[in-house]
Amino acid sequence: MPEGEFTVYELVGGDVTFRALVDEFYRRVEADDALRALFPDDLAAGKEGQFLFLTQFFGGPARYAEQRGHPRLRMRHFPFAIDRHARSRWLSHMLAAIDVVGVQEPMRTIMRDYFERASEHMINVQEPLSPNDSEKR
Ligand code: HEM
Numbered sequence: 512m513p514e515g516e517f518t519v520y521e522l523v524g525g526d527v528t529f530r531a532l533v534d535e536f537y538r539r540v541e542a543d544d545a546l547r548a549l550f551p552d553d554l555a556a557g558k559e560g561q562f563l564f565l566t567q568f569f570g571g572p573a574r575y576a577e578q579r580g581h582p583r584l585r586m587r588h589f590p591f592a593i594d595r596h597a598r599s600r601w602l603s604h605m606l607a608a609i610d611v612v613g614v615q616e617p618m619r620t621i622m623r624d625y626f627e628r629a630s631e632h633m634i635n636v637q638e639p640l641s642p643n644d645s646e647k648r
Pocket of ligand 1: 549579
């Protein structure tokens, strides 16, 4: 662990902080029509999965593994068409949620770096480049 004997999970405040993070993130997803369309009607199971995964990933209890098995996140995201626009909206909501919840440095940077890298990996729809690219993006 980068923070000596403590995990990121512990240093940011454990379950309470991750609940708040996931709540804030999902509030933003729900308010984002373009992104919301990608998610299923019922958000409850995915929201709980997100909480279980993130707490486990950042050094908390291995509840995701116990309840849902190996994360295999890229595979679990295949049913959803994730292009780079969706990824960047997703990422901006998560980074905003980290700040709203008040995660302090250096955990803030550790979490931001992870989300930036991992969300890139979740893109499963590549758009062809077109001549008017710079106007659209
Ligand atoms: C750091 C990157 C990401 C992580 C760690 C992550 C993590 C997760 C987890 C743990 C779940 C729940 C899986 C389960 O229920 O067992 C999930 C579901 C989902 N994620 Fe991601 N995700 C990431 C990026 C993205 C991106 C970029 C998008 C789309 C723009 C996305 C869209 C979704 C959708 C649509 C679901 C399904 C929700 C549901 O079934 O209710 N994710 N994600």
